[in-house]
Amino acid sequence: MREFQAAIAYCIQETVTEHTFTRLINTMNRRSMSGVYYFTQYIDLLNIKFSEMDAEKRLKNISVYAKRIAEQSDEYQQFASEIRESAKKYNCSVDEIRLKLEYPEDMEW
Template sequence: MISIQSTENLTGARISGDFWDFDELVHAIHHITTIDESDSPYEGARIRVLSVCYDIRHAAQGDHNIEFVMNGMHKDIMKSQNVIVPEQNVYLSVEILWPELLFTTIALNEFIQLYKGRNNFHYWNLHMTTIQKFQANVIDCLKDSLKSQDFKLFMSMIQLHQTSIVDYAIQYIDLLNLKFIHMSLEERQASLSTFAYKIAFKDTEYIAFKKQILKTASIIKSPIYEMELSLEYPEEIEW
């Protein structure tokens, strides 16, 4: 079962699970985010979500962290069943920056709505259920990382209104990621709810940023999601 917990320095969240947990989630994300040409305004958000999916897939391949967790077996069970088995399971994990994870969680809401419009949708669809459980784990982790009043306000606002990810300036998430990385633990604790608001709702900073990106994109005749900023992430992140 996938679990999500904030990292020690609140820089991001650590997603943990076994190979099959991650394999199921990766397949679900790819399935839910499949779009056709008529949905091209969602391509930028889709690419961004799939970048997180890429990290999860590599975690499943053992390219990130390996953990050992108790599996509920103990000597009495082994004795009664006359078997000798490990008392721990191997879990894999990967850290994702909080702004990136929040955008992914919110964007998946809209991809689910698009998915529901397809002919093959039904309410017991396994892929959609897998995605919603993943989102619930993220929100539950966010609840533990925010002050109670901040979390309640965020949830009440997001249930009433949420920004569409159509033609989203995904480079804005890079700016938020880098700002968050360079904060102290205390600053992150004080600012996480603000970052959550910025991602869920388009504020004046985002609007000004997108206007600038669109201006440049129109000059070089490039889709907005293909615009690259000269930004560099640190080689090592203190999670």
């Protein structure tokens, strides 16, 4: 997991300004960033929103999306609550809840 985090951090560092990268790393270091108990469906949702942007807008927003993942904001907490409610309703694990999302066929990088 740490190697994966490091690879992502490296890619972000190569993409954003030094100031933005420092701010993002500080945000990530304030919280424990393990993937344990993280509602990965939120990542799927962010991926779809991110993929719908054009290349320029994605570049401008990459640090915003990374921050959303790191901070586990009110938006994330509300989303997690909805996933828990769905799991309870359908009597299954939260890991079994899947979003009906479709990725675009083509994406301009």
